[in-house]
Amino acid sequence: MLPWTKNSRSMPRFIASRLYIALFFITLAWGILATQSYHFALDDTAEFYLIEDAENALFFMSQGLGHDFVNSEFRQSYLTIEQLPADIKATVKANMPPVNQAILIASPLYDSYVLPYSSSGEIADIYIVHRFAKDDSINIIPYQLLIGLLAFFALALVVKFVVTRIGRQTQLMASKISRLTSASNGPESPLVFADYQYAFNVIEQYYQAQHQALSREKDFASFLSHELRQPLARMTNNLSLLDQIDQLPLRSLAIIADMKLTNKALSQLTTMVLQLWQNSTEHKTSVEFTALLTEHIRLFDETRLTIDTQIVASPVTILANVNMVALLLKQLLQNSKQYAATKVLIELSARQLKISNDVRAGSIETLSEDSQTHGYGIGLVMVDKACQQLDWQWQQSAENNLFSVTVNFSRARG
Amino acid sequence: MIVLFVEDDQKLAQQTIDFLALEDIDVDYVSSISAAKQVSMAQRYDAIILDMKLPDGDGTLLAQYFQRDRPETPIIFLTGQDNISDKLSAFDAGALDYLTKPFELAELTIRLKLLLTKGRTRQSNFILADLSVNFAEKILSRGKRAITLSPQQWILLALLAQQSPAYVSKQQIIATVWPDQDVSNDMYKSLLSRLRTNLTGVGENCLLFSAKKVGVALRAAMD
Known part of the structure; x- marks a missing residue:
């Protein structure tokens, strides 16, 4: 079984299952057709010989030789129903087969074909009976079924071989692809x-x-x-x-x-x-984000700014490149420190960090309604690049003279 | 103390050599792996400073060579890359230490001195708060910060440490630092200012205090 087939469909299994099902139904159809056509062929053959025997009997009767001239061990002729053997008479009387149509009467010991024959009218002139002891004839239906089963298993083996070959080639292809990424060397078999x-x-x-x-x-x-x-x-x-x-x-x-x-x-x-x-997707480790932020907040130690922090009680841990996270925090806080007038608010929740500050007059243009580009100096360019590397989202906003940058790191929660 | 310095940037190498010379560390300089192997055959070194990228190969290969040939000689790597794979390669090759350019020469100096005195009991001659001074080895640090001083600053520090926490008069300082020279006020102020700046890093408490008409004192806090 291919390693990835436990939970998903594999091509060899897909092909194999459908071929096996098709083979099964073909075999079943063969069995049904074989049995039905056998009986059909047998019945047609028997009817032919019954008619032939009936005509011969009537001919011999017309020649004065008697209807029983055709009689043999398995072939009997009778002029009336009452003359029929007891084991088939009742059945013939009950069913009253049409003239010139043979019927098969199966009893425990014999298979008997009975033909009421009339050369011209609706009333039977003669009854021909072919009786075969069941012990004498071989039932070929089991052999037909056996042939069907053998054919099924033979074809199934061929399917198995083909599917296995396909599976091996699929595995070989997967192996060659994985060698590309692992840069391992070794002999490579070509794909067929x-x-x-x-x-x-x-x-x-x-x-x-x-x-x-x-x-x-x-x-x-x-x-x-x-x-x-x-x-x-x-x-x-x-x-x-x-x-x-x-x-x-x-x-x-x-x-x-x-x-x-x-x-x-x-x-x-x-x-x-x-x-x-x-490439900051390398070297991801579990980063104590709360502790790292607290350490970087010391950047404001020598400033006259009022620093308010609202940090979630439970420590925030994320999975990321620690150097890139440190770079981002440093840039965010430096930016805030550079442009803040009197106060900075740092809010850390389980999924995002928001840093807001009032804006020092003359540091940047007065914040207006169109704040898409205000405050977007080199600091936020670095923030943008760092967030791209970390695959985090960030946005800036400005209202009531308060400039905010929000970084969402929900994807990185470790 | 003599170290082997392998670096292909000659200007950088000269600066380092000049600095280390002032710290009483002799340097043999080569700019390639082949030259390094050659000189090391004739001379035993107290330490080896290796650049990671050399014109005739990777510095780690040279480090591995020295590890086989001179396993007792400590190796410090210098590199212009700041990625973890380079660091791991350096340590795998047997480096005891690793510095990323640009680095402080003071830091290189202190690390060399510490490597060379490893195993020996290092006693600081003078400790004040988080300031630690070993006058014999000329190793000065405050917290995790390595500090190097000019010769005159060392003389001044030694004088102040000797008399700490007492004040030392300006006359005594001038007589000690410039025994046979005419000294201007600017020279005196320059020296004091430089020592104060070197001893007081960002966020660190000042340890050098001046009192008008009294002098200068090296102490933990001002009375």
Whole structure:
């Protein structure tokens, strides 16, 4: 049985079940037809010989030889019903078969064919009886049925062979497809069916195209990471080297301090941008979202903003890439910190996070009814990209001078 | 202490070498795997700093070579990638530590010093709140933050630590730090400012206090 056939229909089983059912009905039909046609043929043959014997008997009677001239061990002729053998007389009287029509009378010991014959009229001139001892003749119906059953099993074996072959080819195709994704090497048997081979070729081409595209993206991300980090590393190192130099002018200290802050911000931004390139569907772990959020809220520690939090009592845990989640939280809160005037409200429920803040005058354009683009600076671009990577939904809204960003992570609930 | 530094970016390498030299760490520098194998045959190193991507191969291969040849030599990896697979590769290859560029040279320095003193009992000469100072090894940290100081800052810190929590007068500071020089007010303020900035990170309490006409003190809290 193929591994995936437990709960779903497989093609070999589909084909096999229908062929077996068809074979069964064909065999059944054969059995019925065989028995019916046997009797039919037997009856027709018997009638022919009965008529022949009746005509011969009448002929012999006309020649003065007597009607019983045709009589033999199994063939008898009678002129009246009363002369018929006792075991069939009653049946003939009861049924009164039409003239020139044979009837079969089966008794425990004999099969008797009886023909009332008239050469010209409606009244029988002679009764011909063919009696066959049941012991003398072989009933071929069982043999016919046996032939039918043998044919059924023979064809069933052929079906089994064909279906098994199809099943093996299906399994081989599945194995070849799974080898594409696992990149395992080994001898590959070719597929026998052209249809399967064609389907596999299409899948292989598609997979390879996808794989190459992913590889290119990965290589580019790697290249980008190297090219960005190297010059940043040099800047950081130069600043560290400055730290080692004694007797720096007092005026230079503020400049160096500012350069360090700028360098740090640039490094963080670079890290965030590079993280967005990485495939965050990898390395998903169970993330304590509540704890992570609480940790990031400390970003507001040195601000004069009023921070209100409404966090659901039971800890929220999600399944996601922890670095991407941290990046998203950092970006959301930094955005809020940058534009908030006096207060920030952070609401965390089991399925979503909402961060709202009033807007500092002059930080962005005054919020109007059309708030589709307000506040949509680089911060929310990063939020958008991070949510895309995490496959989360987010939306922004603005009313009564309160700007809100809501992130829905219900899909990621671990 | 001598380390082998394998890095193909020569500018970056020079900066690192200059910095480590100021920390009394000698560096042998090469820019390829083949050169690294060659020099390591003639010299035993206290530690090896490896870049992940080298012109003639992957740094992990070199690490595996050193693991076979010099298993006792600790290895630190430097890389421009920040993905978990690189980190795992580095640790699988035998690295004891891993830094992502751009990194603080102070952090590299502290990690080298800690690696090299591993197994030996490290005693901090001076502890104040979460500030920990080992003057012998010149290892300075506050909490998880590694700090490096210029030579004059070390001298000043040593003086203040010696007399902590007492105030040290400006004259004493100048006499100690600049014994044979004429010192301007700017030079004095610059030194104090730099030491204060280095010792006080974001969110950390100030440990350096100045009192007018009294001096400077290294203490946990101001009276």
